Amino acid sequence: VFLPRLVASMEVEETYIMIKPDGVQRGLVGEIISRFEKKGFKLTGLKLFQCPTELAQEHYKDLQSKPFFPKLINYITSGPVVCMAWEGVGVVASARKLIGATNPLNAEPGTIRGDLAVQTGRNVVHGSDSPENGKREIALWFKEGELCDWTPVQEPWVKE
Numbered sequence: 001v002f003l004p005r006l007v008a009s010m011e012v013e014e015t016y017i018m019i020k021p022d023g024v025q026r027g028l029v030g031e032i033i034s035r036f037e038k039k040g041f042k043l044t045g046l047k048l049f050q051c052p053t054e055l056a057q058e059h060y061k062d063l064q065s066k067p068f069f070p071k072l073i074n075y076i077t078s079g080p081v082v083c084m085a086w087e088g089v090g091v092v093a094s095a096r097k098l099i100g101a102t103n104p105l106n107a108e109p110g111t112i113r114g115d116l117a118v119q120t121g122r123n124v125v126h127g128s129d130s131p132e133n134g135k136r137e138i139a140l141w142f143k144e145g146e147l148c149d150w151t152p153v154q155e156p157w158v159k160e
């Protein structure tokens with residue numbers, strides 16, 4: 001079935017969202033997933049995954065010169081993460097708003113980090129910062145066959 005990729009002349013985007021090991025350890029998986037579900041975005045990929053060091057380094061390669069880089073890699077590989085691909089119009093920027101500022105103490109109440117975290121080094125969730133990085137990160141974290149193209153029954157009640 002051919003599904004138009006343009007909605008109201010805005011591009012459908014994809015973003016990579018990941019619940020970090022602290023979010024999994026603290027039992028926040030359901031809470032975090034439900035925020036994106038309730039917003040009305042479409043989940044196209046989901047798995048619990050123990051991230052190897054090389055993948056964490058590749059994912060965060062833009063930060064490799066930062067002093068906190070080794071700690072960041074330890075943190076991301078310290079336990080399972082939940083990898084997700086979400087799709088929708090404007091999903092990249094909208095997900096960043098739902099997630100909140102990098103430092104949870106600066107994140108607005110109502111955001112995931114604003115409600116659920118206190119430290120930058122334990123900020124519970126990742127979200128891609130551009131549509132290009134959304135595609136790059138989904139390709140990095142998911143294999144072919146792990147993503148689902150489907151039509152939620154709620155779609156006409158989310159999009160006019």
Ligand code: IDP
Pocket residue numbers: 063068072101102120121122123125126127129
């Ligand atoms: P973002 O996750 O809000 O996009 P980035 O600047 O891309 O923030 O940093 C990626 C991740 O690296 C952050 O979410 C956080 O886990 C970690 N990080 C960033 N800055 C610091 C820092 O100053 N100390 C410790 N960890 C940091």
Ligand code: MG
Pocket residue numbers: 127129
């Ligand atoms: Mg970032």
